[in-house]
Amino acid sequence: xxxxxxxxxxxxxxxxxxxxxxxxxxxxxxxxxxxxxxxxxxxxxxxxxxxxxxxxxxxxxxxxxxxxxxxxxxxxxxxxxxxxxxxxxxxxxxxxxxxxxxxxx
Numbered sequence: 001x002x003x004x005x006x007x008x009x010x011x012x013x014x015x016x017x018x019x020x021x022x023x024x025x026x027x028x029x030x031x032x033x034x035x036x037x038x039x040x041x042x043x044x045x046x047x048x049x050x051x052x053x054x055x056x057x058x059x060x061x062x063x064x065x066x067x068x069x070x071x072x073x074x075x076x077x078x079x080x081x082x083x084x085x086x087x088x089x090x091x092x093x094x095x096x097x098x099x100x101x102x103x104x105x
Contacts, residue, residue, distance in 0.1 A: 014038075040066045 014034060043066065048059040 036070065040070070 014037065018030075018033070040063070044059060044063045047062045048056055051059045051062075053059070
C-alpha cells in the first residue's frame with residue numbers, strides 16, 4: 001500500500017532528523033515532540049495551500065509564529081515544573097513538621 005509506505009517513510013525521516021538534531025530520548029517525550037512537530041508541519045502545509053503571497057512569505061511568517069508559540073510554551077512549562085517542585089518541597093516539609101509535632105517516628 002503506497003499510503004502506508006509513505007507514512008513509514010515520513011516517520012523514518014523524522015526519526016533520523018531528530019537523532020541528528022541530538023534528540024536521543026526514548027521516553028514519552030519522544031512521542032510528544034513528534035506529535036508537536038507533525039501538528040505544526042500539517043498546519044503550515046494547510047496554511048500554504050491558501051497562501052497567495054509572493055514566495056509564500058505569509059506561510060513563513062505563520063511558521064515563525066508557531067515556533068515562537070512553542071518556545072513560549074516550553075518556557076512556561078519549565079516555570080510551572082519549578083513551581084510544582086517547590087510546592088512539593090513545601091508539602092514534604094509540612095508533613096515532616098507535623099510528624100515531628102506528633103512525635104511519630
